[in-house]
Amino acid sequence: MLLKIGNKEIDCKIKVKKIKNAYLRLNYNYQLDIILPSSKRVNLETLLREKQKWLKRKVKELENSVNLFDRDSIYYKGKKYRIKVIKGKNSRIEFSGDLLKIFKFGKRKIENILLEFLADETLEYVLKKVEEFSGKLNLFPKSVSVKKLKNFGHCTKDKKIFFNSKLICLPTELSDYVVGHEVVHLKHFNHSKDFKLELAKILPNYKEAEKQLKKYCW
């Protein structure tokens, strides 16, 4: 089923799940998931009419979003670089003006060289930042690591923190926000008022960062 929102054609996929109420989710490829409860009938037309305003807003957000990572370019600490691949004697990465040069050696895939570089850079960055915030709030994680994640970061109940291995692509103040957010989850495992008060101790401008972060995707 195709929906038209503004000039955009939205492809819809219906899923049925054991949930109480229907909800919608707009993905980065402009595909709309319509998740319906298995226990009751939902009038699709009414649901879409009710969600029209929300959907328009989401499409607009997506249209204004910044893609941090694509085939020809990449963001690093919020700055955009064009990717240039060069044959080299070893695999490495170098910055030069607005170019990010990937020296490729042997059979190593370009994407893997780049992902490994970003993961290394991200880990170095988040370790430093977690240490800083942990010291200020007296909240210490059991471990900090980076991995492939859909989200920016993730904190488990047993106090392990994970960050998206491409976090270093974001502008620094937004990476800081993500780190601060996960550190505060060590104390408050929710987004309550207390969570926000704690977050404001290390990041007084956290609300602006939250807003900005919505623009970015990969």
Ligand SMILES: [Zn+2]
């Ligand atoms: Zn959270």
